[in-house]
Each structure stands twice: as C-alpha cells, then as structure tokens.
Amino acid sequence: MAHPYLNRSVANKIICGHVKELAHVTFHDLYETYPYFSIDIKKEQEILRKHDLIVFQHPFYWNNMPPLLKLWQDEVLETGFAYGENGKELAGKEFLLSITTGGSADTYTPEGQNKFPVTDFMRSYEQMCSLCGMKWNPPHVLHSSRQNGHDEIYVHANKLKDLMSTFAERGHL
Amino acid sequence: MNGHGSNDFFNLIVFLVSAVICVPLSKKFGLGSILGYLIAGVIIGPHGIKLISNVQETMHLSEFGVVLFMFIIGLELNPRKLWSLRIPIFGMGTAQVVLNTLVFTGISYFIGMSLPASILIGMAFSLSSTAMGLQILNERNSTTTAAGNANFSILLFQDIAVIAMLSILPLLADGKAAASTDVKIVNFVKTVVIILSVLVAGRLLLRPLLRFIASIHLREIFTAFSLLLVMSMAFLMQYLDISMALGAFLGGVLLADSEYRHALETDIEPFKGLLLGLFFISVGMSVNLKIIFESPLLIFGCVLGSFALKTAIHFVVGYIFKLPKSQLTFFSLVIAQVGEFAFVILGAAAGLNIFDTTTGETLITIVALTLLATPLVVFFYDRIIARFFEKSREVEPDIIEEQENPVIIAGFGRYGQIIGRLLYANKITATVLDHEPDQIELLRRFGFKVYYGDATRLDLLESAGIRKAQVLVVAIDNVDDNLKLVRLAKEHFPHLKIYARARNIQHVYDLIDQDIDGIERETFEASLKMGVDVLRGLGWSAYESVKRAQMFRRHNLEVIKDMHSKRKNEKEFMAKARQAREDLEKMFEEENQLRTQPGSGWDI
Numbered sequence: 064m065a066h067p068y069l070n071r072s073v074a075n076k077i078i079c080g081h082v083k084e085l086a087h088v089t090f091h092d093l094y095e096t097y098p099y100f101s102i103d104i105k106k107e108q109e110i111l112r113k114h115d116l117i118v119f120q121h122p123f124y125w126n127n128m129p130p131l132l133k134l135w136q137d138e139v140l141e142t143g144f145a146y147g148e149n150g151k152e153l154a155g156k157e158f159l160l161s162i163t164t165g166g167s168a169d170t171y172t173p174e175g176q177n178k179f180p181v182t183d184f185m186r187s188y189e190q191m192c193s194l195c196g197m198k199w200n201p202p203h204v205l206h207s208s209r210q211n212g213h214d215e216i217y218v219h220a221n222k223l224k225d226l227m228s229t230f231a232e233r234g235h236l
Numbered sequence: 237m238n239g240h241g242s243n244d245f246f247n248l249i250v251f252l253v254s255a256v257i258c259v260p261l262s263k264k265f266g267l268g269s270i271l272g273y274l275i276a277g278v279i280i281g282p283h284g285i286k287l288i289s290n291v292q293e294t295m296h297l298s299e300f301g302v303v304l305f306m307f308i309i310g311l312e313l314n315p316r317k318l319w320s321l322r323i324p325i326f327g328m329g330t331a332q333v334v335l336n337t338l339v340f341t342g343i344s345y346f347i348g349m350s351l352p353a354s355i356l357i358g359m360a361f362s363l364s365s366t367a368m369g370l371q372i373l374n375e376r377n378s379t380t381t382a383a384g385n386a387n388f389s390i391l392l393f394q395d396i397a398v399i400a401m402l403s404i405l406p407l408l409a410d411g412k413a414a415a416s417t418d419v420k421i422v423n424f425v426k427t428v429v430i431i432l433s434v435l436v437a438g439r440l441l442l443r444p445l446l447r448f449i450a451s452i453h454l455r456e457i458f459t460a461f462s463l464l465l466v467m468s469m470a471f472l473m474q475y476l477d478i479s480m481a482l483g484a485f486l487g488g489v490l491l492a493d494s495e496y497r498h499a500l501e502t503d504i505e506p507f508k509g510l511l512l513g514l515f516f517i518s519v520g521m522s523v524n525l526k527i528i529f530e531s532p533l534l535i536f537g538c539v540l541g542s543f544a545l546k547t548a549i550h551f552v553v554g555y556i557f558k559l560p561k562s563q564l565t566f567f568s569l570v571i572a573q574v575g576e577f578a579f580v581i582l583g584a585a586a587g588l589n590i591f592d593t594t595t596g597e598t599l600i601t602i603v604a605l606t607l608l609a610t611p612l613v614v615f616f617y618d619r620i621i622a623r624f625f626e627k628s629r630e631v632e633p634d635i636i637e638e639q640e641n642p643v644i645i646a647g648f649g650r651y652g653q654i655i656g657r658l659l660y661a662n663k664i665t666a667t668v669l670d671h672e673p674d675q676i677e678l679l680r681r682f683g684f685k686v687y688y689g690d691a692t693r694l695d696l697l698e699s700a701g702i703r704k705a706q707v708l709v710v711a712i713d714n715v716d717d718n719l720k721l722v723r724l725a726k727e728h729f730p731h732l733k734i735y736a737r738a739r740n741i742q743h744v745y746d747l748i749d750q751d752i753d754g755i756e757r758e759t760f761e762a763s764l765k766m767g768v769d770v771l772r773g774l775g776w777s778a779y780e781s782v783k784r785a786q787m788f789r790r791h792n793l794e795v796i797k798d799m800h801s802k803r804k805n806e807k808e809f810m811a812k813a814r815q816a817r818e819d820l821e822k823m824f825e826e827e828n829q830l831r832t833q834p835g836s837g838w839d840i
C-alpha cells in the first residue's frame with residue numbers, strides 16, 4: 064500500500080478498509096512506515112518472504128507508482144534477493160496490481176488524455192514480475208476514482224476482497 | 237554572673253555576637269567562614285579578652301558538630317559507594333597515618349623528647365582535622381573530585397586509627413597499665429558483636445520507624461528523632477570507646493539509600509553548621525597568645541615546619557596513589573593541619589603525665605595555630621598557586637603526535653559524540669579534542685581517541701593535524717570558545733570546511749558572519765522531529781506530518797537568513813519578524829487548500 068495522503072484519500076481509503084482486517088492479509092502502509100523515506104530493507108524482505116501473494120495498492124500518479132513505492136522497488140528488490148544469481152526469494156509468488164486512476168476509462172484510449180490503454184503503463188510492473196519469477200495476474204483497476212459515488216468504490220473494493228480470498232483459499236489447497 | 241544558668245546564657249550570646257561580627261567580615265575579605273570563627277575564638281577566649289574561660293567544655297559540646305557532619309557525609313555515601321572507596325581509605329589512609337607518625341616521632345625523639353612522648357606526638361600530629369578539611373571541601377564543592385574523595389577517605393581512616401591510638405595510650409604511660417590481653421579480646425568481640433547487631437537492626441528497623449515518625453507530620457518531631465538517632469549512634473560508639481564521629485557516620489551510611497535522606501539532611505544541616513562554628517571558635521580560644529609571645533620563633537617555626545612536612549608527605553602519598561597532578565597541591569594542603577583529635581590525645585597524655593604542662597600547652601597552641609593557618613593557606617593557594625597552576629596546566633595538555641585524520645572534532649560532549657560515532661561507524665577516523673578530563677577518561681575506555689586540551693589554542697590544533705585535515709567540527713557548547721575556535725580556524729586554515737554547533741539564535745547570527753560551511757542549532761532538528769511525532773499522535777498521516785515539518789524548517793531557515801541581514805536595523809528587524817509569521821500562516825493555508833484535492837486535474 065502506497066498513498067502519501069491516505070487521510071485525504073477517498074477511494075484508496077475505502078479499499079484499504081475492506082482488505083485490511085482480512086485473515087492471512089498483512090496490511091503494510093509504506094508512507095506511514097517510512098515517512099522519512101528510509102526503508103528498512105531487511106525487514107521488508109522478511110515480510111515478502113512470509114507471503115505468497117503480493118498486492119500493490121496505490122493511486123496512479125503520472126501513470127506510475129508513487130515515489131516511495133518506486134524507492135521501495137529499487138531498494139528492496141535487490142539482486143541476490145529478488146533476481147539475479149541466487150535471487151529466487153520471490154519466485155513462484157502471485158502478484159496483483161490494484162490501482163485507482165483519476166481519469167475515466169475513456170482517457171485511456173487513443174483519443175483520450177492518456178492516449179494509451181492503461182495496461183500499456185503497466186508493462187514495467189509486468190516485467191518486474193517476470194524478472195523475479197512471480198505470476199502476473201490481470202490487474203484490478205478503478206477508473207474515475209474521484210467522480211464515482213461511494214457505491215462504485217464499495218463494489219470495486221468488495222471485488223478485490225473476493226479476489227484476495229480466492230488466492231488465500233487456493234494457497235491452502 | 238552569679239547563677240550557672242545565666243552564665244550559660246551569657247556565653248551563648250557572646251558566641252553568637254562574635255560569630256555574627258567576625259564571620260561576615262572574614263567572608264567579605266575572601267578568607268572564608270572558618271577563619272572568621274577562629275578569630276572570634278581567639279578574641280573572646282581566655283587568652284584574648286577573657287569573655288569565656290571554659291574552653292574544654294565548649295570544645296566538648298561543639299565536637300558534636302563534627303559528629304553531625306559525619307552523619308551527613310554518611311548520608312551521601314551508600315554502602316556501594318563506600319565499598320568503592322576501600323582502596324583510598326585503607327591504602328592512602330594507612331600510608332598517610334603511618335608516614336606522618338614515623339616522621340613526627342622521629343623528629344620529636346631527635347630533639348630530645350622521651351620515646352613515649354615522641355610516639356605520642358607523632359600520632360597526634362599525623363591526624364588531620366575532619367571538621368576543617370570537610371568544611372573547606374564543602375565550601376568549594378570539591379567533595380566529589382578525585383582529590384576530594386582522597387581527602388575524605390584519609391579523614392575517615394584517621395577516625396578509625398584514633399581508636400587504636402587511644403587504646404595504646406595507657407601503654408605509653410607505663411607498660412603495666414594496660415589491661416590484660418584476655419580482657420582486650422573480650423572487649424573486641426563485644427564491640428564487633430554490638431556494631432554488627434546495630435547495623436543489622438538499623439537496616440531492618442530504621443526505615444519503618446522513620447516512616448512512622450514521618451507519617452505523624454510533625455516536623456519538629458521528625459527533627460527531634462533525627463537528632464536522637466545521631467546522638468544515640470554517637471553515644472553507643474563512645475560507650476564502646478570508638479569515636480563518636482565514626483558512629484554517626486555509620487548511622488548516616490545506614491540511611492544513605494532511604495527515602496528520608498534529604499529530609500534528614502535538611503533537618504540536621506543547621507545544627508551542624510552552628511556547632512561546627514562553635515567548634516572553630518573553641519579552637520580559636522585554645523590559642524595561647526602568651527606562649528606565642530614568649531617564644532614566637534619557636535612556635536611559628538614549629539607550626540610552619542609541621543605544616544610543610546605534612547604537605548610534603550601528602551604530596552608523596554597522593555603521587556604514589558596517582559592523584560591528578562593538578563589537584564595534588566590542594567589535596568596535600570587541605571589536610572596538612574594537625575586535627576582536633578590531637579587535643580584529645582594531648583589532653584589525655586597530660587592526664588597520664590607523659591609530659592609536663594608547659595610542653596602540653598605549647599603543643600596545643602601549635603596544633604591550634606596549624607588549624608588557624610589552614611584557611612589562610614587555602615586563601616593563599618587560591619590567589620597564587622591555583623593561578624600559577626592554571627597557567628602551567630595549559631602547557632601540559634596531552635601530547636598529541638601529529639595526527640593525519642581527515643576530521644577534527646572539537647568538543648566531545650553529547651553533541652560531538654553523535655557525529656563522532658557516525659563517522660566511526662563509517663570507518664572515518666576523527667581526532668577528538670576536549671577539555672573535560674572526566675569525560676575523556678570515560679570515552680577512552682570506550683575506545684575513542686580523545687585528546688585533552690584547549691581546542692582554541694593554535695599549537696594544539698596544529699599538533700592535532702589541522703593542516704592535513706579536511707573538516708573541522710566545532711561541537712563546543714560554550715558560545716565564546718565555539719566562536720573563538722571558528723574565527724581562529726577561518727583565519728589560519730582557509731582550506732578547512734567548518735561545521736559548527738549553534739547554541740542559540742544570536743550564536744547562529746555570529747556564525748553566519750563567519751561564513752562557514754555548516755551551522756546547526758543544537759535543538760532545532762530534535763524539536764522538529766518531535767513536532768512530527770506530535771502531529772502523528774494527533775492522527776495526522778506520517779508523511780504529511782513530515783512534509784509540514786520540512787516546510788516549517790525551510791521557512792525558518794529562510795527567515796533566519798533574512799533576519800540576519802536586517803538585524804542591524806531594529807525597525808526593519810521587527811517588521812521582518814512580523815511578516816515572517818504571516819508568511820508562515822499563509823504558506824500552510826495554501827498547502828491545506830492544495831491537499832484537499834490532490835491531483836484534481838486528473839479527474840476527467
């Protein structure tokens with residue numbers, strides 16, 4: 064979870080509220096944990112080791128992740144841990160990208176403001192997965208996050224919750 | 237003066253009047269209170285204007301001041317601290333008493349005294365004055381220095397040694413008078429058993445008893461109980477032929493870690509002060525002016541001689557036990573007088589006919605004069621020797637072989653240490669300078685290379701390798717020294733990067749004037765960080781709290797720069813200050829607006 068101003072958030076706040084308390088889920092708020100941007104690399108890697116599904120939940124900023132998550136990526140996913148020789152710690156884990164965008168689905172068309180389909184902007188995430196040997200899942204996207212009524216956000220959040228539960232069950236089988 | 241009662245009353249008034257006149261005068265002249273009391277004693281005594289004649293009785297009464305003093309000292313020494321002093325007490329104590337006794341016995345024998353008389357004089361002159369020594373240390377707050385500790389330890393040991401001395405006194409009179417060994421052993425066992433049971437019972441009973449007394453909430457009863465406690469301990473010890481002071485001291489130690497320590501101390505303190513004053517008055521009274529006038533050369537020669545001899549012996553003892561060189565002289569002087577126990581021993585000796593009355597009186601006068609001389613010598617020490625020492629201390633800082641570390645840290649207190657440790661953790665070696673000897677000892681034990689010396693001296697900086705260093709960290713807390721070093725470094729070593737700790741805003745301005753590479757207010761970052769934590773505690777999100785603090789910091793630093801340029805003009809300065817406050821408000825207001833809808837431009 065990465066949102067610099069969660070107290071002012073609408074969409075991400077509701078979504079987090081839905082999945083936070085689930086059994087088998089560790090809710091990890093990066094901006095709350097590392098407001099000074101000094102990431103405890105060893106601790107983060109330990110958390111990753113202990114889980115089978117990694118979810119990135121964040122608002123889409125400039126069609127990308129918020130900077131602290133980027134820093135997290137740079138520092139925590141080290142060679143020898145996440146990739147490279149002996150870097151097999153994430154191999155076999157499931158990965159799910161869940162984002163909220165201010166723009167509507169229409170903006171992610173050739174005529175829209177963003178010109179490209181939203182999945183085009185997720186290539187770097189997808190590539191991260193393949194390099195680390197994680198399984199890429201169809202991303203979970205909420206468009207028009209600020210213009211939607213709360214109902215739509217609730218529906219979206221419940222869907223994410225169900226998705227995560229399925230993963231949990233699968234893991235148990 | 238007819239009745240006994242009115243006589244006592246009159247005496248009391250004489251004491252008080254003389255003290256009230258002499259002590260403030262003496263203090264005014266910088267001679268300390270003790271000398272005031274002593275002079276008052278000389279004036280009102282039997283050899284002065286004869287207002288008071290019974291010296292013995294007064295002295296006896298006033299000795300209780302010493303007893304109370306030892307109790308208070310005991311209160312400040314819990315058993316653990318006392319245990320840590322065992323080496324100074326028994327090592328230095330034995331050395332001091334034995335060396336002095338030998339030397340003075342030898343001299344007395346050499347000038348033709350009988351052997352018993354010589355031994356007696358030797359013993360008497362080996363002792364120092366607890367009352368005088370501790371009072372001087374107390375007035376100067378030096379009880380906790382290494383030398384102060386040593387002085388105290390020796391005085392404590394003397395109190396123990398007196399017991400032994402008094403018990404061999406009869407032996408000196410004539411070989412037979414002493415009790416048989418059997419009786420002695422029985423006595424010894426009895427004494428040990430009683431002391432042990434008092435200690436155990438005290439440990440178990442005293443605190444509940446004190447708690448009960450305190451719970452009655454009658455202040456004077458608590459005071460009465462405190463006094464009773466000390467007196468009964470003292471009395472018991474006297475009954476066992478042990479010094480009263482030692483008993484009171486033990487009583488104090490027993491209560492050293494009780495919650496009533498401070499209450500007891502404040503209650504006893506005024507009694508102690510007055511009685512000690514009385515004690516010094518009675519010492520003054522025993523100065524026999526007639527004897528002095530009869531043979532001034534002999535008397536003063538003896539006084540000076542014994543003072544000098546004792547000082548020399550103490551110097552040797554202190555040197556052997558590795559006292560800090562700068563404290564050695566003071567240590568030696570403070571206990572160089574012949575103490576009040578000498579009166580007791582000499583008095584007892586006179587009773588046992590070991591020597592004739594004139595010799596006895598002469599000796600007592602000599603003793604009293606050495607006591608009188610002590611505050612004068614201390615006065616002299618402060619004015620002349622200490623000054624000379626301060627100068628000479630400057631030329632004996634640690635000898636630093638030319639260092640080649642890239643960083644020099646001046647001042648290694650709490651502030652400098654954090655910088656030093658950060659560098660150390662990153663394998664950057666720093667040369668550290670500090671002028672606090674205690675601090676340095678401690679840090680050296682932790683493996684830091686710390687050098688003792690005044691960092692504002694050019695030659696020291698050079699031997700610390702400032703020419704080859706790249707960075708100078710000025711972490712000295714004293715503003716004047718801090719600025720002095722910055723200026724010095726700026727002037728002589730322009731290649732250096734200088735980072736300085738600032739105490740307050742004025743100091744910041746002064747440092748900005750020096751145009752150095754880094755200025756950090758010592759509490760600013762810590763307070764700001766806590767501000768962040770407070771915002772978070774109020775439920776703000778962490779990152780936002782941090783951002784607000786960072787905005788605040790940036791604004792604050794800008795304001796300081798601005799104010800610095802305007803500080804010569806008061807009107808502009810005030811206007812700037814007002815405007816700065818408004819700016820800050822506006823800035824946060826804007827930030828609030830902005831953040832309610834972050835990225836709203838994207839919502840299409």
Ligand SMILES: Cc1cc2nc3c(=O)[nH]c(=O)nc-3n(C[C@H](O)[C@H](O)[C@H](O)COP(=O)(O)O)c2cc1C
Pocket residue numbers: 066071072073074075076122123124125126127163164165166167208209834835836838839
């Ligand atoms: C700095 C910034 C950049 C943004 N960039 C995008 C973007 O590229 N595309 C988009 O659709 N929305 C963008 N947005 C809008 C956010 O995605 C939107 O405000 C967020 O999803 C709302 O979620 P919240 O209610 O949890 O804060 C941006 C917002 C900010 C503050």
